[in-house]
Amino acid sequence: xxxxxxxxxxxxxxxxxSFTTAIAQVKQVRIKVNGLACPFCAYGLEKKLxxxxxxxxxxxxxxxxxxxLDSKADQSIEFKNLKKIVKxxxxxxxxxxxxxxxxxxxxxxxxxxxxxxxxxxxxxxxNEKLNSLLSILNxxxxxxxxxxxxxxxxxxxTGSHPFILNITWFETK
Numbered sequence: 001x002x003x004x005x006x007x008x009x010x011x012x013x014x015x016x017x018s019f020t021t022a023i024a025q026v027k028q029v030r031i032k033v034n035g036l037a038c039p040f041c042a043y044g045l046e047k048k049l050x051x052x053x054x055x056x057x058x059x060x061x062x063x064x065x066x067x068x069l070d071s072k073a074d075q076s077i078e079f080k081n082l083k084k085i086v087k088x089x090x091x092x093x094x095x096x097x098x099x100x101x102x103x104x105x106x107x108x109x110x111x112x113x114x115x116x117x118x119x120x121x122x123x124x125x126x127n128e129k130l131n132s133l134l135s136i137l138n139x140x141x142x143x144x145x146x147x148x149x150x151x152x153x154x155x156x157x158t159g160s161h162p163f164i165l166n167i168t169w170f171e172t173k
Contacts (some may be wrong), residue, residue, distance in 0.1 A: 025076040026054070026076055027145075028099040031067045035091040036060070048089040054079040076115060079150065080163075095151045098165070103141050104133065113146060113165060122165040123153060129167040136172055146170040 007079040036042055045067060054075035059068045067086075071077045081099065086093040102115040104124065111124040111134070121140055124130050125148075133144065147169040153162040 013153050025071050025074070026079060026098055026100045026120070027071050027077075029082065031081055031082060031086060031093050031095040031129065032095040033060075033065050033067055033086060033091045034094055036062050036065050038062070041091070045089045045091060048077045048085050052082075052089075076120070079120075095161065098150050099145070099147045100165070101143060101145045104137060104144055111171065113144065114161075120163070122150070122163050124166050125151075125166040127166060129170060133167065133170050133172075142172055143154065144170055144172055 021119055022038045033045065036045070039062070042062055046058050046060055047146070049055060049067060049069060052069070053111055054071050054077040055069050056072040056075075057070040059070075060066070061068075077098075079096065082096055083093045100113065100120075101117055102122075104111045105112050105114060111126075111130060112121045114120075115122065133146075137144070146165065146167050148167040151164040151166065153164050
């Protein structure tokens with residue numbers, strides 16, 4: 001009985017450890033795509049998107065003009081060249097939304113979301129959602145899950161990837 005209990009506890013600890021690392025990443029990217037007209041178009045776009053680092057499952061909806069990319073476990077989707085890749089496939093990306101996990105920190109006059117399992121840093125757009133998030137965090141470096149619209153910054157002072165995230169939803173668990 002004691003051996004069974006030890007095995008069960010060990011298994012639980014291992015699974016809990018793998019779960020926490022699996023959620024620390026750019027978990028999903030949704031791209032609004034103009035020009036998707038047929039299944040062959042979707043297939044061509046899918047082939048290009050599968051070449052991105054960290055991409056696992058891809059779902060392309062012709063009706064919605066939406067490509068949804070889910071990340072592989074313990075990896076982060078590389079998003080810095082998404083618009084170029086979509087353009088190379090013959091389409092245009094009108095909006096990119098991401099679901100990401102990381103830690104918020106202050107850098108100069110901005111707040112940054114340092115993405116776990118990645119070198120990416122997203123500048124957080126100053127809006128009501130960011131203010132709510134900061135009041136909940138109260139300066140603590142707790143992990144945050146956030147979803148929002150991604151914009152390329154014209155001028156940046158931090159990180160190697162100059163992107164702004166306009167948070168539309170967040171969770172601090």
